[in-house]
Amino acid sequence: MSDLTNQAPKLLKNGQFVNNPWTIAEKGRLEALSDYTLVHLSDWAEAAKAGTLCGLWLGAEDSVDELPSNIKNIPVIAINFPAFMDGRGFSTARQIRERKEYSGELRAIGQFFQDQVFMMKRCGFDAYLVPADADLDSYKTTLGLMTDYYQAAADEPRPLFRRR
């Protein structure tokens, strides 16, 4: 996670770069717990006791079955992509949106690249921690290239066959 916090990435949300108050605490590292910290799923119970304003993050191997029962009040849930070829986070995101019916910010963090953001959006992500040198116009172009799709996902519950 260290390279995540060192690269001063930008937060892409709603088609623009926005202020990002959130920092990420590595798994099991709750010493410097302050407001606006994303803690790992396994640290959630302890962090919640401290009364600070926290969000949580999941690793690719973490199951949505481990999420706390009431997630609707969590302001930010982040899913880490350990490598851009590791697509587990796409499924996890859909489960959080569609099965857990979470409507807060769902953020992609870790190793992914521009052309994956469109798929992430379809799976329910609405915020993306992208590299510091990311070109906003290029991202926007990428996001706008595909305007219709066959299958249902988190962004569109009706598959094309119900919209035809």
Add this chain to the structure above:
Amino acid sequence: MYVYDEHDSQIIRERVVQFRFQTQRFLDGKLKPEEFLPLRLQNGLYVQRLAPMLRIAVPYGMLNTAQLRKLAHITRQYDKGYCHATTRQNIQLNWPLLEEVPDILAELAQVEMHAVQTSGNCIRNTTTDQFAGIAPDELADPRPYCEIIRQWSTFHPEFAFLPRKFKIAVTGAAEDRAAIAFHDIGLRLVQNLDGDIGFKVYVGGGLGRTPVVGSVIREFLPENDLLTYLEAIVRVYNLNGRRDNKYKARIKILVRALGVETFTQMVEAEWATIRDSQTLLTDKEIKRAKSFFTAPDYKSFDNTAAWAGINSLRSQSKAFAHWLDHNTHAHKTPGYRAVTLSFKPTGVAPGDITDGQLEAIADLADRYSFGEVRVTHYQNMVLADIEVQKLHALWQELTTLGFATANVGTLTDIICCPGGDYCSLANAKSIPIAEAIQREFDDLDYVYDLGDIDLNISGCMNACGHHHIGHIGILGVDKKGEEFYQIQLGGNSRNQAALGEVLGPAFGAAEVPNIIRKLLEVYLAARSAEESFLDTYNRIGLTPFKEQAYVRSH
């Protein structure tokens, strides 16, 4: 055949623009090669030993003549004037330029074609029986379901970065001609006691380094539940499949590690959460899909009368008789026959086809077969709807064109990957081995006497040539820089699905044809009347073959 509406056209057009943008960013140095890699693979573009290779999707093997003519134009304009039919019913170009690939995709889009998901760790082209819709032993036409799966899997946002590639095959017939037991998911159309149509679901079959026969995880899945159930299977795989070792990343390894029962429980649990979602197929959508695969405008024939003239011509020509016996197939409509065009004459790389041949086939399809052809996983093409009374005229034309080699289903109808001549993954050449075997067995009467034999050759253990499921399988291996060939016997891609057993130590390239002859002699000596090679092998086992193959000559 399926016809695009404005949605399909838009999706494929937008994909071309998207890939053009990605290619441009790569060429401008704004997209890293390692990031461009999965994007280009999901557009069918490999970087090969000699040049890039572009794999064009032929959904479940169906092509119309406008598409054939476009492929001919593309091979002429952008390649060296020929292409290659693959064992997954797709078409490959061996020499396109990277810079021109977006233009090729734009040309393909004009005829409702693309290269979507023909490679990469995603859901690949769904394959089926080459006689779908016309086979007399068919319960239901699998193609409407293949098209439904195609649409669901195309650009599925959740499944573009699976642990490994993912292949689905569907059959609707009593005899499995789609090798469903050797796919990540195999679907067999079945009917329950109430007369409802559904699927028997197989998971975890595959070839490659660890060949496995798929396991049944559900005896009956109602047809409306098809997509939600597939989504549950692929999600369980996406979340739990191994990602630490690409050779252990296929779903077959996950199913084996968890056990079929546990895996099935996980799928059913995931399915329970999504089975009532809007992805549940509607009767209207199934009906819509079926409406594209209705019977063409068949004429009404008296079967006996239609055959009378042909049988008279048959008695006059041995060559025509052989072709009728081997290259034509039963059709469920009286007075019609399906015809396989053999792409396996001796000396031509199996599956290779030139621009002129593509155009000639398009011309034949227009005149004889309602303007459609099918690519088979045996790397041949099929004209599906030929009037019996026109068989002789068609045979004459096919003979002129070189597609009438009457060897379909026989020893010399070899399935063969491009091998070391083209493929960067190969350990050994495969095309010259196929040719050497064809030359060794140039006596057609001998070949016919052997009956139907599947002989499959792969140039490496990735098994594109399906060597594990050939009655005789040949695998190219590399030993200290030298090419050797391991032989397997007893594989079967059909109903009694089985993997071949390794005969013993590998042979040098020059020895292979003679070893094949020795193996066939064992069969000929041991068979009872009418007994096939495979049945004989299953009765007498590997040992007699092994003893003969490794006997020292004096």
